[in-house]
Amino acid sequence: MDLASIPGLSRVSGTSNLDPSTILGTVTQEKEKTDGVLFDTFLNTAIDNIKETNNYLSKAEDEKIKFALGETDNAHDLGIALQKASSALQYTIAVRDKLMEAYRELMQMQI
Numbered sequence: 328m329d330l331a332s333i334p335g336l337s338r339v340s341g342t343s344n345l346d347p348s349t350i351l352g353t354v355t356q357e358k359e360k361t362d363g364v365l366f367d368t369f370l371n372t373a374i375d376n377i378k379e380t381n382n383y384l385s386k387a388e389d390e391k392i393k394f395a396l397g398e399t400d401n402a403h404d405l406g407i408a409l410q411k412a413s414s415a416l417q418y419t420i421a422v423r424d425k426l427m428e429a430y431r432e433l434m435q436m437q438i
Contacts, residue, residue, distance in 0.1 A: 383415045383416075391409075
């Protein structure tokens with residue numbers, strides 16, 4: 328494709344000496360950078376969510392120990408901590424199951 332044949336392109340300054348292969352190479356490099364960033368962001372978010380789930384589980388365990396030792400009489404905080412930990416764990420397991428299902432489906436695809 329000749330860039331000069333595009334109407335109005337000649338009015339844009341600095342386009343008279345453009346090489347199409349240079350432009351396409353730049354676009355390809357930017358796409359590769361974006362793909363890497365998107366996966367990196369997804370992976371870091373997943374790791375942060377797992378750490379948060381572990382934090383909820385740890386807090387629930389601490390509340391159970393405090394309640395069992397008689398250090399606190401507040402059963403309400405214990406119930407809240409246990410419910411948060413349970414919900415976070417259920418969602419983490421659901422996401423893991425969906426990812427494993429998607430992985431199995433990809434592995435069964437015919438190439």
